[in-house]
Amino acid sequence: MSGYDVIIAGAGHNGLICASMLVKSGLKVLVVERNEWVGGGVLTRELTLPGYKHDPFGSSHVWIHLNPDFKELQPELEKHGLKYIWSEDQITGHPNKYEGDGIVVYKDVDKTCDTIAAYSKRDAVRYKEIYDEFGEIQDGVIKSMFDTPAPPSYLYQGLENNPEGLKRLRDFQLSSRQFTLENFENDHVRAFILGWAMAPQTLPDQLGTAQGFYVMIPSIHYFGQSIPEGGSGMLSESMKRYLEANGSTVMTGATVRKFITEQGECRGVRLESGEEIFAGQAVVSSLDPYQTYLEGFDDSELPAGFKDMVRRFKFGDITIARVHYALNEAPVFKGHPDINKTAYQRIFGNMADIDRQYLEIASNKAPSDPFLWTAAWTTMDPTRAPAGKHTLIMDTFVPVDLASGEDWEEIGPAYCRDVLLRQLRNYATNMDDDNILAEYVETGPSLARANLCFYRGVTTGGERTLAQMGAFRPFPNYADYRGPLKKFYMTGPSCHPGGGISGMGTVAAREILRDMGSITEDDDFDF
Numbered sequence: 001m002s003g004y005d006v007i008i009a010g011a012g013h014n015g016l017i018c019a020s021m022l023v024k025s026g027l028k029v030l031v032v033e034r035n036e037w038v039g040g041g042v043l044t045r046e047l048t049l050p051g052y053k054h055d056p057f058g059s060s061h062v063w064i065h066l067n068p069d070f071k072e073l074q075p076e077l078e079k080h081g082l083k084y085i086w087s088e089d090q091i092t093g094h095p096n097k098y099e100g101d102g103i104v105v106y107k108d109v110d111k112t113c114d115t116i117a118a119y120s121k122r123d124a125v126r127y128k129e130i131y132d133e134f135g136e137i138q139d140g141v142i143k144s145m146f147d148t149p150a151p152p153s154y155l156y157q158g159l160e161n162n163p164e165g166l167k168r169l170r171d172f173q174l175s176s177r178q179f180t181l182e183n184f185e186n187d188h189v190r191a192f193i194l195g196w197a198m199a200p201q202t203l204p205d206q207l208g209t210a211q212g213f214y215v216m217i218p219s220i221h222y223f224g225q226s227i228p229e230g231g232s233g234m235l236s237e238s239m240k241r242y243l244e245a246n247g248s249t250v251m252t253g254a255t256v257r258k259f260i261t262e263q264g265e266c267r268g269v270r271l272e273s274g275e276e277i278f279a280g281q282a283v284v285s286s287l288d289p290y291q292t293y294l295e296g297f298d299d300s301e302l303p304a305g306f307k308d309m310v311r312r313f314k315f316g317d318i319t320i321a322r323v324h325y326a327l328n329e330a331p332v333f334k335g336h337p338d339i340n341k342t343a344y345q346r347i348f349g350n351m352a353d354i355d356r357q358y359l360e361i362a363s364n365k366a367p368s369d370p371f372l373w374t375a376a377w378t379t380m381d382p383t384r385a386p387a388g389k390h391t392l393i394m395d396t397f398v399p400v401d402l403a404s405g406e407d408w409e410e411i412g413p414a415y416c417r418d419v420l421l422r423q424l425r426n427y428a429t430n431m432d433d434d435n436i437l438a439e440y441v442e443t444g445p446s447l448a449r450a451n452l453c454f455y456r457g458v459t460t461g462g463e464r465t466l467a468q469m470g471a472f473r474p475f476p477n478y479a480d481y482r483g484p485l486k487k488f489y490m491t492g493p494s495c496h497p498g499g500g501i502s503g504m505g506t507v508a509a510r511e512i513l514r515d516m517g518s519i520t521e522d523d524d525f526d527f
Contacts, residue, residue: 004030004249006512007269007279008286009256009296012040012453013058014492015286016239018505018512019248020073025509025518029248030277032269034255038240040286040451041459041493042501044231044384048326048438052391053384055232056324056442056450057459058501059375059393060344064235065223066142069506073242080245082238084226085380091225093339094192094346095427101336103192109221115336120186127193127217130183134218141215145497146507149470149479172211176202179210187350193217195348195371200499201318201397201460204358208466225344229381235501259283259296259488266488282512285483286492286505288453288461289313289474292483303484309475313494314468318361319444319457321408322395323416326437330376330390331428343380347372347427357397364403366415370396372423389437394420400444400456408443408457416441453492461493470496481508482515 006022008015011033019029037043041057048054061084064070074082087107094103103115109131117124134141144150155172159165171179176197184190194204196216202209228234240250255272268278285292293302293310333339348354348371357367378390385391394416402408408415416439424431442450444457453461462468471479474494481489491508493499513519 004279005281008284010286011038013042013236014505017503018491018509020239021506021509023246023248031250032254033252036253039233039236042236044233047324047440051386052326053231054324059232061226061501063500063502067503070503077238080238080241083229087225090338090341092344093342095333095335097426104338119189123184123189131218149496174210175205175207176209177204191348191350261301265486282487284489288494314463315455315458316463317400318397319400320395321398322442324440325392327390328435330379332430344375361399364399409445412441412443460499481511
């Protein structure tokens, strides 16, 4: 089989959007996927009962709407079934079991600050200041997320010669805990803030994570939060349909075993069946670095020491314990009435609760009093369940390995029932057994089977440490989406800017088009 300009290994949303951008530029692309379906971490399945549509992995779509290239593709994808539903007012709820009515994040920042002020007026003022400061750096944030990473010194050069810039540079070096303690005074507000910061599975004492405060929270107010009608997977399905409607191919049920090289060039892929397929212009891997390099190439095909560098790439030691429910009715939360108007809740207690959970994670223990993330997307999108019924996602962070030697797959159902559900009942009034029609539990082992890029059940594509971000992601000297062989490229969450539904595959597509001479630096988006 031949005649393709580009072959992409892996039909996750980043591989698909990379292909979509290449097809939009007139190229013929083949996307090869081992599963019988597309989407990777962005798909929708009936996990519990017929008619109940669940998003097994990624579900909230925020970052992709910052991506300028996605905005150009979006009208084409809408012709193929993509339709976004937006949280126009209430976005996330933060119920509190200790005191007060909790905090509600609205699209409107002032309404949000009113609920924060019920705990601390000073904290409400500081929250608004961070929001305002984002307006000053918004263009730079978008540029840095959706372009090839700049050298590390650029950030320092841009800030170090200005007194205010130097202060900001100092803040960027802090851990998320340090930043929280310095900038906010109320314990419950601190827990709310810190909980947001750790969403990408960063650790509270991990240095350099404070800069996320200037992006994570303000982005919700500037750009909002959305979900695709019919499920998260409609993003992936619309791209598949777009590719096929424009003469390209998405091949499912086909596992890439080797990348074919000749004289220092990557020429194509060899499938598990033994079939070889060649590309005229480029080959792209949207698989993780281990699958790509440790399994996809022989040692002799890569530069000396390259595989040792790949082995040093660290995915992390935190995974997820998650349960999907089919429900008679959506959870009814205590506290502020608008919490029940949010589809998505981030449920943190206080700082001591967060400390305890991460101490238990560090000790390889199942968290005993965990924070929760819950989402009943059917309250926004009724098409995801039979009339009047609902779905719910609930999860928390847990260690990959347990000191007890227990297997997460064996203890997962009991843990979700006896720990997670028990915790939810502290906040919701109607989550009794009669409300639950069916459940589906997901833990690290099943995550790793479902998607080989979820190495050991880690869903982020790799730790977000200073040594693995920006110009160091996935490896030093290879952050420009180009591999160590000619005509070979990388995309996916192990590349910059990391995990999440961002459509960052467009950045790799731009580098491919540059190398082909289809676009120049002057054609690049500019702010």
